[in-house]
Amino acid sequence: MTKEHGYLDMDLLRFTTAGSVDDGKSTLIGRMLYDSKSIFTDQMEAIEQASKKSGVEAEVNLALLTDGLRSEREQGITIDVAYRYFATPKRKFIIADTPGHIQYTRNMVTGASTANLAIILVDARHGLVEQTARHSFIASLLKIPHIVYCVNKMDLVDYNEDRFEEIKDQLEAFSSKLEVNDIRFIPISALKGDNVVHKSTNMGWYEGSTLMYTLENIHISGDENHIDCRFPVQYVVRPQSTEYHDYRGYAGRVAGGVFKKGDDVVILPSGFTSKIAAIDTFTGEVDQAFAPMSVTLRLDDDIDIGRGDMIVRPNNQPEVSQDVDMMICWMSERPIMANGKYAIKHTSKDARCIVKEIQYKVDINTLHRLEDDKDIKMNDIARIRIRTTSPLFYDRYSRNRVTGSVILIDEATNETVGAGMIVE
Amino acid sequence: MQSYSLTHLKELESESIFVLREVAAQFENPVMLFSGGKDSIVMFHLARKAFFPGKVPFPLLHVDTGHNFPETIDFRDKLMSETGAELIVGSVQQSIDEGKVVEEKGFNASRNALQTVTLLESLEKGKYDAAMGGGRRDEEKARAKERFFSHRDEFGQWDPKNQRPELWNIFNGKKNMGEHFRVFPISNWTEMDVWQYILLENIAIPNLYLSHERMVFERDGVLLADTEYIERRENEIPEMRTVRFRTIGDMTCTGAVESHANDLEKIIEEVSATRVTERGARSDDKRSEAAMEDRKKQGYF
Structure with missing residues (x-):
């Protein structure tokens, strides 16, 4: 394979970055882009100009690389989740860069919802602080499979090994309370470039990988669920042309498991059974389809199937219920209404729901359950029970992030007001 | 053991096809903006894949400034006749002739800004409730914060400070009368991804x-x-x-x-x-x- 064709072997890692205001998050992202040579000269010129204009620093401020909108630059803050891209010969990366303060929880939840990995920045001078606990909790709540704690600003603690070990112990003790499978710790200095892309010469005692090496090599193909077959029907393809007169295909994106031609399937909610006659794509039939492939299934039998239905295997079916318990992150300025009615979206299904019970609010800094606090406002996380107008076909969020997630929508404003992760 | 993994191009393709199918399912009258550039060519290619063997279930809209390269127009017309897609042309020249916009003068005169008026007018005329575009988040810093499903008010305006949060792959296309959406199916592609995909799929440009x-x-x-x-x-x-x-x-x-x-x-x-x-x-x-x-x-x- 020629060098130019190396990209055919590349895969995709989506990660999010979390850190409080002065942890150096923008500097870290700027450093990764800069040292991996993903910065273009005209972008460099633009930030050189902007650096001069803001007059804060004499040299080029790498953090400005990630500042987007004019209103953000003027206020020196980031308002919204921004997506950044870079690639190395091994992988393509998508960064969901979330701001450190305003509406923090809402933005981090959004950025974390599609991430395989979270980088959580910790200031070497301060160690584990309240915000670190919050970031870690959100990452575990959203079931991000891999968490990398970057202990930043090691240059300000004289690259001291004992300090790093002390913080690592703190973080390990705390994170044992969270459900995360893969946790790593890297001492870095984003400002000076230690252990970001290049191995630090100031921390000979550190024998682990640099951050970039970790990002390039972490194993992610096991992050998808390849066990429980779930195919939410998204769209029915019926060409009604002379060539494909009786063609009827069910288009969708595999949400879990591996579907093969000839498999027995059952359709929810009708309960009808059939077999997979073919798995179609534009370039022809394929033998199997797994998450997250977009394909079109044809079945042996002519059954009435539409958007919102789900194709599964008879011996492995999801929960089917109108009463669902979930953790919810609230995203609207209007607080959640007990007994309030909302529109709900779950995979390709639309329904309405009523909030039957607010069970407790979570103190996201201490992880304590606040059983008496039912006042759920923007950026709060709570456990609630809802009842839906028609049954949902779902798995626990911890089992499947696609079939275990929902959004709630305010029926008056049409705004997305809640992000729900199904517990049972 | 078999490994179930996709290359980055296949994963991006799958994501874009998912978004295109959501548009067809959630909106009554969507339209795809087509400029004749590589991004809209790739987006149209993905749409053909998404609905195969059915036809692409929406028309394409080209906002023609009248100052296009003739090569672009020839290419566009050939692609449309080969694929049988429906093309609608919004003309900036017509907006000028009707006095709706005033042409810039001088050495740096451009019809680029005038396109917005013609675009919004064409969307209104066709009563389109979703317009898909080939914008990518890596292109420009204002685009880095754009959603896949971007809500526009009745004036077609984008309010970057008041965007709907977009979680997982659940897209909220609900709207009030008169409002519409801009949808960017290839948001997560970079310039490099687009070129690699054109090569991989042997797409004409x-x-x-x-x-x-x-x-x-x-x-x-x-x-x-x-x-x-x-x-x-x-x-x-x-x-x-x-x-x-x-x-x-x-x-x-x-x-x-x-x-x-x-x-x-x-x-x-x-x-x-x-x-x-x-x-x-x-x-x-x-x-x-x-x-x-x-x-x-x-x-x-």
Whole structure:
């Protein structure tokens, strides 16, 4: 394979970055882009100009690389989740860069919802602080499979090994309370470039990988669920042309498991059974389809199937219920209404729901359950029970992030007001 | 054990197909914006995949400034007749003739900004409730914060501070009467991804992207095609050079780069070695640091 064709072997890692205001998050992202040579000269010129204009620093401020909108630059803050891209010969990366303060929880939840990995920045001078606990909790709540704690600003603690070990112990003790499978710790200095892309010469005692090496090599193909077959029907393809007169295909994106031609399937909610006659794509039939492939299934039998239905295997079916318990992150300025009615979206299904019970609010800094606090406002996380107008076909969020997630929508404003992760 | 993993291009393709199918399912009257540039060509290719063996279930809309490269128009017409897609053309010239917009004057005159008016008018006329565009988040900093499903008010405006949160792959296309959505199915693609995919899938593109001989002149460090649509200053002398275009837009604001890349492999090599973003040759973005942000708020692509 020629060098130019190396990209055919590349895969995709989506990660999010979390850190409080002065942890150096923008500097870290700027450093990764800069040292991996993903910065273009005209972008460099633009930030050189902007650096001069803001007059804060004499040299080029790498953090400005990630500042987007004019209103953000003027206020020196980031308002919204921004997506950044870079690639190395091994992988393509998508960064969901979330701001450190305003509406923090809402933005981090959004950025974390599609991430395989979270980088959580910790200031070497301060160690584990309240915000670190919050970031870690959100990452575990959203079931991000891999968490990398970057202990930043090691240059300000004289690259001291004992300090790093002390913080690592703190973080390990705390994170044992969270459900995360893969946790790593890297001492870095984003400002000076230690252990970001290049191995630090100031921390000979550190024998682990640099951050970039970790990002390039972490194993992610096991992050998808390849066990429980779930195919939410998204769209029915019926060409009604002379060539494909009786063609009827069910288009969708595999949400879990591996579907093969000839498999027995059952359709929810009708309960009808059939077999997979073919798995179609534009370039022809394929033998199997797994998450997250977009394909079109044809079945042996002519059954009435539409958007919102789900194709599964008879011996492995999801929960089917109108009463669902979930953790919810609230995203609207209007607080959640007990007994309030909302529109709900779950995979390709639309329904309405009523909030039957607010069970407790979570103190996201201490992880304590606040059983008496039912006042759920923007950026709060709570456990609630809802009842839906028609049954949902779902798995626990911890089992499947696609079939275990929902959004709630305010029926008056049409705004997305809640992000729900199904517990049972 | 078998490994169930996708390459980055296949994963991006699958994501985009998912978004396109959501648009067809959630909206009553969607339309796909088509400029004849590589991004909209890739987006249209993905739409053909998404609904195969059915036809693409929405029309394409081209906002024609009247200052397009003739090669772009030829390419567009050929693609439409080959695929049987339905094309609607919104004409900036017509908006000018009807007095709805006033043409810019002077050396840097461009119809780029006027397109917004024609675009919004075409959307209103067709009663489209969703317009898909080939915008990518890596293109420009204002685009980095754009959603896949971007809500627009009844004036077509974008409010970057009041966007709906977009979680997982659950897209909320609910709206009130008169409002519409802009949808960006290839949001997560980079310029490099687009070129690699064009090569991988053997997708036809206008030959403007490949190296060719052309009369050009230099202005503010940008090579512009010598055309009747641009007024040259006295010291701007056109000469024959070997160039190609990295983006294709209106002739008046699309700069060429000197290049000998005459096939896709060479373009990919050039893109991976280049140190200037593709919009670096777009004089429309150079008007101010927040030029794109301002245009997007008003309803630009």
